[in-house]
Amino acid sequence: MHATLPLLRVTDFPPIRRRAIDSLQVNLGYTCNQTCLHCHVNAGPNRTEQMDRGTIDLVLEVLRARSIRGLDLTGGAPELNVHFRSLVSAARAMGVEVIDRCNLTILEEPNQETLAEFLAENGVQVVASLPCYSQDNVDKQRGAGVFDKSIRGLQKLNALGYGGEESALTLDLVFNPQGPVLPPPQVQLEADYKRLLAENFGIRFNRLLTITNQPISRFGSTLVSKGQFRDYMALLRGAHRDDNLAGVMCRNLVSVDWQGYLYDCDFNQMLAIPLREKGRKANRVHLADLLMTDLADNPIAIADHCYACTAGQGSSCGGALDG
Numbered sequence: 001m002h003a004t005l006p007l008l009r010v011t012d013f014p015p016i017r018r019r020a021i022d023s024l025q026v027n028l029g030y031t032c033n034q035t036c037l038h039c040h041v042n043a044g045p046n047r048t049e050q051m052d053r054g055t056i057d058l059v060l061e062v063l064r065a066r067s068i069r070g071l072d073l074t075g076g077a078p079e080l081n082v083h084f085r086s087l088v089s090a091a092r093a094m095g096v097e098v099i100d101r102c103n104l105t106i107l108e109e110p111n112q113e114t115l116a117e118f119l120a121e122n123g124v125q126v127v128a129s130l131p132c133y134s135q136d137n138v139d140k141q142r143g144a145g146v147f148d149k150s151i152r153g154l155q156k157l158n159a160l161g162y163g164g165e166e167s168a169l170t171l172d173l174v175f176n177p178q179g180p181v182l183p184p185p186q187v188q189l190e191a192d193y194k195r196l197l198a199e200n201f202g203i204r205f206n207r208l209l210t211i212t213n214q215p216i217s218r219f220g221s222t223l224v225s226k227g228q229f230r231d232y233m234a235l236l237r238g239a240h241r242d243d244n245l246a247g248v249m250c251r252n253l254v255s256v257d258w259q260g261y262l263y264d265c266d267f268n269q270m271l272a273i274p275l276r277e278k279g280r281k282a283n284r285v286h287l288a289d290l291l292m293t294d295l296a297d298n299p300i301a302i303a304d305h306c307y308a309c310t311a312g313q314g315s316s317c318g319g320a321l322d323g
Contacts, residue, residue, distance in 0.1 A: 004220035005271050007229060008304040014242070018264075018298045019251045021290075023070030025266060025317065026051070026059055026256045028081035032103070047076060051258040055287065056083045058260060060090050062290045072099045072253070072317065074266065077106045079115055092122045099125045101174075104153035105146055116153075120160040125170040127209065127317075128154065132175070133196045154203045163204040172207045172319075180223060180232040182239060182312045183210035186320040209319030212236075212308045214267050220305075236307040244314035247321040250300050260287040264300045266317070267308075273301045 029050035063071060071091045078084055078100060091098050100119060107116050119126060128150075135147040154171075157163065163171035173193065177183050190208035197203040213219050215232055223229040254275070255263040262285045263269040274284045277293060285293075314321025 002221040002224040004216050004224065004229070004305075005273075005303070007224075007233075008215070008271070011302060011304040011306070013302045013304065013306045014245060015302065016245055016248070016251065016300045018295050018300060020294075020296050021066065021068060021252060021254050023072055023253045024059065024063065024068055024256055025072040025074060025249075025253050027074050027258055027266065027269065028076070028078040028084060028087075029258050030076045031080045032076040049258050050081050051083070051260075053083055055258070055260040056087050058287045059087065059256065060094075062287055063091060063096055064094060065291050069096055070099070070253075071096050072101070074101045077103055079106050079112060080109075085118060088118075088122055088124060092124070097125065098122070099127055101127045101129075102153075103129045104150040107153040107156060108149055116156050116160055120157075120162065120169055123168065125172070126157060126162060127172045127174060128157075128205075130154070130173045130175070130193075131178070133193055133200075151201050151203070154197075154205070155201065158202075158204055163206055165204075171205045172209055173205050174319075175208055175210045176213055180213070180228050180235070182235065183212055183315070183320070186210040186313060207319065209317075210313070210315070211317070211319065212311060212315035214308050215305055216267060217270050233304060233307070236311045237304075239311035240307055241310055241312070241314065244310040244321045247314060247316065248306075248309045249316040249318065253317075254290075254295065256287060262286065262290070267305055268301055268303075271303070271305070273303060276301060 030047035031050060032047065062068065073084070073088070075081070079102070088098055106112055130150055157171055160169065161167045162169040175183060175189060183189070186208060189210060193208050194205070197205070215223060215229060215236070220229065223232050250264040253265070255266045255269045257263065257269050262275040263273065264275050275298070277285050277289070277295065277298060309315050
């Protein structure tokens with residue numbers, strides 16, 4: 001696989017600083033039941049990295065000590081961590097809002113038969129990957145049979161109350177482009193998703209989140225192999241909007257890797273660009289440091305891939321920034 005960080009280090013991306021932390025985005029491990037072309041984590045069935053019980057307990061301690069109200073669980077497939085359910089239950093008991101970034105096909109994996117019911121019973125917000133409403137496009141990006149499994153997963157979540165207009169159970173879908181292009185306008189694409197998924201499969205959901213593909217890891221390596229990396233970076237830089245800088249996710253969120261080390265965002269985590277505490281020149285910042293340290297006004301580590309978050313309508317883990 002081609003390393004993309006050397007192509008991204010030199011940048012003129014505008015300097016930005018943190019605000020107060022309102023959410024921990026925790027990567028519970030890189031194990032996944034899928035291997036997707038656009039995956040910036042390089043997750044898959046052969047990855048074995050998993051957050052241990054001690055680090056899970058530290059996540060809960062930090063949530064409590066810092067009064068952080070959001071816990072965003074990612075992977076891999078976060079549900080494959082053996083401590084996933086106990087972490088969710090404990091966080092919800094503290095009143096923390098929990099997001100599960102679910103690939104949908106995990107709902108049909110062995111030992112996950114009651115996962116959907118568990119999520120519903122605990123009021124977990126589900127953010128589900130469905131990169132297209134077309135079977136051909138989804139299976140091309142994520143593997144044969146993934147679309148049908150995803151549809152069955154959505155129907156199961158709907159049956160439990162997810163996605164209903166009067167329901168407190170939130171179900172959002174995530175769109176990633178198929179190649180080196182910007183996502184189309186989120187509002188119009190959401191309308192198309194809702195119409196076609198309802199007409200063809202009776203599926204309902206709350207919001208569609210459009211996320212720009214990052215020029216890193218598996219996707220970035222593919223761009224390099226095809227000779228498209230420079231053109232894609234030119235596209236991102238040319239579409240940059242200063243207005244999006246106020247809403248990028250790294251201002252209020254901290255990314256936590258499976259060992260408990262901190263990063264300004266999930267993408268920096270995958271590039272191994274650590275968060276650096278203001279005035280601290282050595283050592284990586286760990287979850288334990290958050291028990292004593294306030295990162296507000298900390299400078300955010302940047303590189304050229306940051307342009308993916310500010311291009312066009314903007315992009316974050318919560319979808320487009322202006323729509």
